[in-house]
Amino acid sequence: MTEVQIKNFSAGSGRPFVLVAGPCVIEDYTGVMQIARSLKEITKRLDIPFIFKASYDKANRTSIDSFRGPGIKQGLEILSEIGLELDVAVMSDVHSPSEAELAAEVLDVLQIPAFLCRQTDLIVAAARTNRPLNIKKGQFLAPWDMDHVAKKARSAGNPQVLLTERGASFGYNNLVADFRSIPIMQSLGCPVIFDATHSVQLPGGAGGASAGQRQFAPILAKAAIAAGADGLFLEVHPEPDKALSDGPNSIRLDELEPLLNQLKAINNALIKPERNP
Incomplete structure (x- = not known):
């Protein structure tokens, strides 16, 4: 497996697992900075490698009226300040080839959204920035199909690829997590992150927005670690019921440390304990 170097730690190097966490979208500067600071304090206490993730633009919202975020310019400015002030790795979604180079000036990891994981031009453009990529497995793909996706990034000279499992479509407005996908995608040579909060999302389940079952996210997170995932992706918010995106499947910030x-x-x-020579 290729280890992916992110700031001062590696993903796929064994234990401990990497945590990717943050609110779904940047709602405002003060709120997102407070969340990032709290997450940094928690992960520092627990000695868990940490990547802060929040989207500057949610381009795949259910409704045209849904909140999308501050946009790339202001969003990257906020993420840059978070990364510098808190000394944490930062990650966000890129949606088009033209965004990749600009985003790479700020982000430590570029994320390819699940719905866009087969967009060759986007993956190649992101890979050419030489930033590590976190590519989410589409809800419509089998885990072994991600081999072709990873090869697109590698063809551009970038082996620094993380793959993220986030559930598969299972009938109307529902997803199911198949934990076989963790070792299957690891066998492709990539560290695997398990997205516990998006896996309990009910896409479009609230009519003009997605619903979710956040009470099951901790259960899936525990199962993923037991299955050998290299990291976890958790959307976290101080008041999920008031979040402007993905609140129904987000974990409360005050419930994260336990x-x-x-x-x-x-x-x-x-x-496995090390044996004495």
């Missing part, structure tokens, strides 16, 4: 403690215990149980 969950991470449980996840670390599971993770530690999987670590």
Whole structure:
């Protein structure tokens, strides 16, 4: 497996797992900075490698009236300040080839959204920035199909590829997580992140917006770590019911640290002790 270097840590190097966390979208500067600072403090206490993620533009919202974020210019300015002030890695979605180079000036990791994971020009443009990529598996793809996706990035000379499992379409407005996908995608040579909060999303389940079942996200997160995931993706918000995007499947910020403690215990149980020579 290719280790992916992100600032001062590696994903896919074994334990501990990497945490990708933050609100779905940048709602305002003050709020997103407070969330990032809290996440930095929690992960520092628990010694968990951390990537802060928030979208500057949610281009795939259900409704034309849905909040999309501040846009690329203001959003990247905010993410740059978070990265510099808190000394954390930052990640956000890119939606078009023209965005990739500009986003790479700020972001430590470029994320390819699930709906766009087969867009060759986007993946190649993102890969050519030489930033690590986090490519989300489309809800419409089998895990082994991501081999072709990863090869597109590698063809551009960039082996720094993370793959993220985020559930597969399972009938109307529902997703299902298949934990076989974790070792299958790892066998493609990429570290695998499990997105526990998007996996409990109910796409379009609220009519003009997506619904979700956030109460099941911790269960899926624990199962993913037990299955050997290299990292977790969790959307986190202080008041999920007031979040402007993906609130129904987001974890409350004040419930995160107890969950991470449980996840670390599971993770530690999987670590084989070193033998004395």
